[in-house]
Amino acid sequence: MARKRKKLGDILVSWGVLNDKQIQDAVAHSESTHHRLGEALVEMGLVDEEQVTKAMATQFDLEYVDLDHHVVDRSALELMPDDLMRRYLILPIGKENGRLKIIIHDPLDLDTMDLLRFRLNTELECALASKSKIKRYIDTFLDKVHSSLDATVDELHKSIDSSIDASIDLESLAESKLEDDSAPVIKLINKIIGEAVKLRASDVHVEPMTDRVRVRYRIDGVCAERDNIPKQLQPVVLTRLKIMSGMDIAERRVPQDGRIKQNFGGSDIDFRVSALPGYHGESVVLRILRPESVRVGIQALGFADDDYKRFLRIIKRPNGIFLVTGPTGSGKTTTLYAALQELNRPDKKIITAEDPVEYNFSGMNQCQVRTDIGLTFSVILRSMLRQAPNIILVGEIRDLEVAEIAIQAALTGHLVFSTLHTNDAPSAITRLIDMGVKPFLVASAIQAIMAQRLVRKICQDCRQEQLEPETKYLKLLNFTQENLAEKSVYHGAGCSRCHQTGYHGRIGIFEMMLMNTEIREMAFRREPTNKIRAAAVASGMRRLIEDGKLKILEGITTLAEVARVAQAEDIEITLE
Secondary structure, eight states: OOOOOOHHHHHHHHSOOOOOOHHHHHHOOOHHHOOOOOHHHHHHHHHHHHHHHHHHHHHTOOOOOTTOOOOOOHHHTSSSSSHHHHHHHHHEEEEEEHHHEEEEEEEETHHHHHHHHHHSSSSSEEEEOOHHHHHHHHHHHHOOHHHHHHHHOEEEOOHHHOOOOTTOOHHHHHHHHHTOSSSSHHHHHHHHHHHHHTTTEEEEEEEEOEEEEEEEEETTTEEEEEEEEGGGGHHHHHHHHHHHHTOOOOOOOOEEEEEEEEEEEEEEEEEEEEOOOTTTEEEEEEEEEOOHHHHOOOGGGGGOOOHHHHHHHTTSSSSSEEEOSTTTSHHHHHHHHHHHHHHOOOOEEEEEEESOOOOOOOOOOOHHHHHHHGOOHHHHHHHHTTTTSSEEEEEESSSSHHHHHHHHHTTTTTEEEEEEOSSSSHHHHHHHHHHTTHHHHHHEEEEEEEEEEEEEEEEEEEEESSOOOHHHHHHHHTTTHHHHHOOOOEEEEEOOTTTTTTTEEEEEEEEEEEEEHHHHHHHHHTTHHHHHHHHHHHHHHOOHHHHHHHHTTSHHHHHHHHHHHOOSSSSOOOOO
């Protein structure tokens, strides 16, 4: 009789990593998001990917391989075509007794195993490693993107120099070459996009300058210059990007928008493309839209335990408005999508109005704003209410009309989520009143307001204790000797994983203001923001900077990073 395989949750509980309650919560989360239990545990921040991989190795009786300490022989990599390794994230590590030994990340992917047996005509012996480490290994040892990108720029430059003279229009050359996948300009753009995806960039900036074309990637919210393309190549590069994204290549006077969809590592990734005319030529920005980036559990957003419980209570109320505030790029959309995924059940009707719809989710009715045909936020909102929804998401409250319809929806029994651009949570009340919303409507409709920012996380591979924290940051963040008496602060020294930045990934810091009787009365009386803020802090609101300090003391982020993104008042210190 076959031995019954242990459950993944039972293994982690037996190791003392989790308890039964956490497993139950993760099972509920996996059912709601249609993810596997291991993925749900990582999304919720209860375990890391390595712990899940080790548990799966135990569950399936496979060897676990830590690729940080295991070097794959270069000759072994020749046993499998590169395209198979990249597409299925698999590493060959040798051949024994006629069987090919490979490292995989998903022991349940039997279809891939069958395909490999057929393609390679051999039996397989599997070991297990985490998906991210396999991908990183492939990127490091198989892809020579940096050097090949530079070589492609040189190749394109030489091909143009040798094939044309100054009297020929470069854009004609670009169009003639764009049909050929081996054309240097196509290889150049594909390598730029591929490198940006591998480096976890959120967007790519192609910016014509006086004497060059600058290429920058935004990684973890910070722009980093990648390369300079010769000015002579500007027309072919911009034309290629506009053709890929479906723009009019003859139009250079007005802004244009487009989209690109490409497959990388087996995943389809969308790019939202924007072209803006400038003095030296059109600036093109490709925003990289990764579906997995917004399909995260609420716990993975970075809430402290008390804020997490408050957040769950708020989003499960039957009506009212929940506002998320912060500047562009502060993760507001990700937070709201996480809330909607938590609430996405067959018994709830969810409708969203977005500009534009960037990510598609099953079970939700998503409507895109199209101002060119008169389909505005206000028009969509009015129509929404005739669809009898339980939950409404308004991408952004931009004007009085949208604000008033959203408030009326909240007062008539709907739960409304939306965003607003303010620096902190208390300022949202003043902003709505300044917009023209009547104070008594603001006071009665809003249930909670949450401000947030994203801070970069310290790279765990090169994290070190910071023995002498900089005094200016300690003063700026109001740290005392008591804060540092029992806890240490950390920073990243820089390594190959984080590309010498010391940071890898981002996490949120939050300021959650729940409306109570006192704050509602202050809103009704049009009290100034500083008084509302003082009342909110007195009732238990943790300021953004205080939430950042908690994450500093937990070793998640650095003093400099929190000082960079959080609001610190009454202190004038120039940050270098």
